[in-house]
Amino acid sequence: MTNPLDELVTKALQRRAPTREEAAGVLTEEFDVLDVVAAAARVRRHFFGNRVKLNTIINMKSGLCPEDCTYCAQRLGSDSEILKYSWVAAEEAAEAAEAAAEAGAKRICLVASGRGPGQRDVNRVGSTIEAILRKQPxxxxxxxxxxxxxxxAEQLRAAGAYAYSHNLNTNEERYSEICSTHTFADRTSTVREATSAGLSPCSGAIFGTGESDSDVISLALELRELSPDSVPVNFLIPMEGTPLEGQWHLTPQRCLRILALYRFFFPDVELRLAGGREIHLRHVQALALHVANSMFLGDYLTSEGQTGDQDRRLITDAGFVIEGKEEATLPEQRQDLVHIRRRGVGTDVAPNV
Incomplete structure (x- = not known):
């Protein structure tokens, strides 16, 4: 009799998604959590070997956001005692990026609170990108x-941005439960806009906000429709001053099962350990690296993470190596060979003839 987890591995290696029934089995007690992790690890090793990609966040504008996302300490009306400041200077961001790159970070994530950027903001970020790339090309x-x-999105790409990140956070059916100031469709539209402009799409989730198993599965299916190159997995830090404060629903085992399920749904995609990993995974973070191939180094938007030394020891102690800048993260079969036409009829650029 075929082992259902072996069947999931086979499907993942063929880039086929689990059925809802198969996915539900991963999240429940049908299989031992270590067996689930071991199965997902086979997929991870097939596509990514023993490499771990390091990313870092630079919070360029913190707090004072007009949106009301219930999980976020930067939200409208938040009483959280987080740092609040307007845009940091390009050179300050470039110095932080240089320190992160020298510590092993391959991707620098420039994040700013707010509904969306104005033209002045896009110009400011463009200048910051240029300042970073001058020091760390x-x-x-x-x-x-x-x-x-x-x-x-086209302006950011022209300025040197490689990727654009915009998480869906939760599934469409329950999206209005966590945010009322914008919609699920607004988020998917932005991811598609970024992808069409040639930016690598990054979109993921935050778990621990009250979602059911069915919600976890639905979000995975909805994310697959966007074909992201990167899927960050956040675990809720229920900060004081937010509507979700005090909601500690996650266990390390639950987090491992979610990560494994998303590896089956996104076998050849950069699956990233993001906010809350230290708090919720705790002593099983090393096990999580056998599923995820990417993680954030250093601090997050509003909370502090482990030290860089702790993270680097975590990686090496688990038998992994830090991915170098010269190495392609995504497997060769996933490298983008399709280029959106931006010349010829309908443009000011001569046709390719």
Whole structure:
């Protein structure tokens, strides 16, 4: 009799998604959590070997956000005692990026609170990208600025951005439960806008906000429709001053099962350990690295993470190595060979004839 977990591995290696029934089995007690992790690890090793990609966040504008996302300490009306400041200077961000790159970070994520950037903000971020690339020309720059307006993704790409990050956070059916100031469709539209502009799409989730198993599975299916290159997995830190404060629903085992399930749904995609990993995974973070191939180094937007030395020891103690800038993160079969036409009829650029 075939082992259902072996069947999931086989499907993942063929880039086929689990059925809802198969996915439900991963999240429940049907299989031992270590067996689930071991199965997901086979997929991870097939596509990513023993490499761990390091990313870092630079919070360029903190707090004072007009949106009301219930999980976020930067939200409208938040009483959280987080840092609040307007835009940091390009050179300050470049210095932080240089320190992170020298510590092993391959991707620099420039994040700013707010509904979305104005033209002045896009120009400011563009200048910051240029300042970073002057000092560290080989790093990937990912922008995360909220909802994009027409043409902004192209401007960021022209300035040197490699990727754009905009998480869906939870599934469409329950999205209105965690946010009322924008919609699920607003978020998917921004991811598609970024992808069309040639930016590498990064979109993931935050778990621990009250979602059911069915919600976890639905979000995975909805994310697959966007075909992201990166899927960050956040675990809720229920900060004081937010509507979700005090809601500690996650266990390390639950987090491992979610990570494993998302590896089956995104076998050849950069699956990233993000906010809350230290708090919720605790002493099983090393096990999580056998599923995820990427993680954030250093601090997050509003909370502090482990020290860089702790993270680097975690990686080496678990038998992994830090991915170098010269190495392609995504497997060769996933490298983008399709280029959106931006010349010829309908443009001011001569046709390729």
């Amino acid at each position: 080989d790093v990937e720059i990912c922008a995360c600025l909220g909802l994009l307006s027409a043409g902004q």
